[in-house]
Amino acid sequence: MVDDQPIIGEAVRRMFLGVDGIAFHYCRDPAAALAMASEIEPTVVLLDLVMPGIDGLELLRRFRHEERFHDLPIIVLSTKEEAAVKAEAFSLGASDYLVKLPDRVEMLARVRHHSRGHTALRERNEAFEALRASRQVLANDLASAAQYVRSLLPPPAVLPGVKIDWRFIPSADLGGDAFGYHLLDEDHVAIYLLDVCGHGVGAALLSVSALNAVRSETLPNVDFHAPGAVLAALNRAFRMERQNDMFFTIWYGVYEISSRRLRWSGGGHPPALLLTGPTATGSHGGNANPQPTTALALESDGPLIGAVEGIAFETHDIAVPPRSTLYVFSDGAFEIGLKDGSMWTLSEFRTLLETPTPGGSQLLDTLVGHARQISSHQDFQDDFSIVEIEFS
Numbered sequence: 001m002v003d004d005q006p007i008i009g010e011a012v013r014r015m016f017l018g019v020d021g022i023a024f025h026y027c028r029d030p031a032a033a034l035a036m037a038s039e040i041e042p043t044v045v046l047l048d049l050v051m052p053g054i055d056g057l058e059l060l061r062r063f064r065h066e067e068r069f070h071d072l073p074i075i076v077l078s079t080k081e082e083a084a085v086k087a088e089a090f091s092l093g094a095s096d097y098l099v100k101l102p103d104r105v106e107m108l109a110r111v112r113h114h115s116r117g118h119t120a121l122r123e124r125n126e127a128f129e130a131l132r133a134s135r136q137v138l139a140n141d142l143a144s145a146a147q148y149v150r151s152l153l154p155p156p157a158v159l160p161g162v163k164i165d166w167r168f169i170p171s172a173d174l175g176g177d178a179f180g181y182h183l184l185d186e187d188h189v190a191i192y193l194l195d196v197c198g199h200g201v202g203a204a205l206l207s208v209s210a211l212n213a214v215r216s217e218t219l220p221n222v223d224f225h226a227p228g229a230v231l232a233a234l235n236r237a238f239r240m241e242r243q244n245d246m247f248f249t250i251w252y253g254v255y256e257i258s259s260r261r262l263r264w265s266g267g268g269h270p271p272a273l274l275l276t277g278p279t280a281t282g283s284h285g286g287n288a289n290p291q292p293t294t295a296l297a298l299e300s301d302g303p304l305i306g307a308v309e310g311i312a313f314e315t316h317d318i319a320v321p322p323r324s325t326l327y328v329f330s331d332g333a334f335e336i337g338l339k340d341g342s343m344w345t346l347s348e349f350r351t352l353l354e355t356p357t358p359g360g361s362q363l364l365d366t367l368v369g370h371a372r373q374i375s376s377h378q379d380f381q382d383d384f385s386i387v388e389i390e391f392s
Helices: 006-016 030-040 056-065 083-091 104-152 201-215 227-237 346-354 363-374
Strands: 045-047 074-078 096-099 157-159 162-169 176-185 188-196 248-256 261-267 272-276 294-298 316-319 325-329 384-391
Touching: 006 104, 030 056, 045 056, 056 074, 056 083, 074 083, 074 104, 083 096, 096 104, 104 176, 104 201, 157 176, 162 176, 162 363, 176 201, 176 384, 188 201, 188 325, 188 384, 201 227, 201 248, 227 248, 227 261, 248 325, 261 272, 261 294, 272 346, 294 316, 294 346, 346 363, 363 384
Parallel strands: 045 074, 074 096
Antiparallel strands: 157 162, 162 384, 176 188, 188 248, 248 261, 261 316, 272 294, 272 325, 325 384
């Protein structure tokens, strides 16, 4: 309570005497009120208006000017009953107005009401701050995990018979995408991209584990030249009941350089697209009048990895024409929420790949730019991953 008359302060103190849950503090000097409030952190202030030096309205202004007291309940307790005075007090931020001295029951009821409201507001703000801090920690963890996943991805490369480039944009919540490529021997190049269900650090860790198993060729008793056998081995090694019920999709292919044949197998993954035609390279030829290309879908018709035990995975085979380009991608590259509430489709994604881009612009950058332009969100809602393999 801030009041220059000790007799009033004593009268109010006696109103609260013996009442559980209320601690009464009295300040006679209005100039010391802000400092005292900072020290004791009250849940309610009772404020007189007529005081020497600093009157109550000026003190009310000073309280509301301080950010830490912006929401503090302030009940004016004054002898003034004029409507204009009350209106001015409320315009300056008073929470309530009582003509002194009110009945004890009313005084207690008003103080308890405002105190409970302020306590609830404090608790809510503390909860929001804790949630904000927790989200920041999670965001930092996701950013670190995304950086770690990116560090494991191979750099764009020129290997015998192929030139490989890629784009990887992790979603805000970090999906489970990972990919790679490497020489199995001097005549075979392995290419693979996988996508773990769900988001977060757990999905990223599973994708890294599966990626390492393929990249390091550590799956037991497996010929990594045989795509179907590789997927069957992954299905045995990564049973979803041992991976917190997480599974993943994958497309795995092996290109034989000497014969120009591509063998592949897929488990629940979007089909890879093989572009053939006069301008099928990743830059779409750099031709002033590029001709249309044709995208052939290399289907991924096997089951999800880890979902069903004892499943065989079929290996497919195709001849690769010269100057063809293969695109292997996750569903995050085309399942993009549009601004009208619909979803971009694989068919529309495929059409964009087949559309010639004059001037030699890079198709990967065109895809990313288009996805950002049509998306209803500032950040991608799923990992955007695509690998481009240009065949000589």
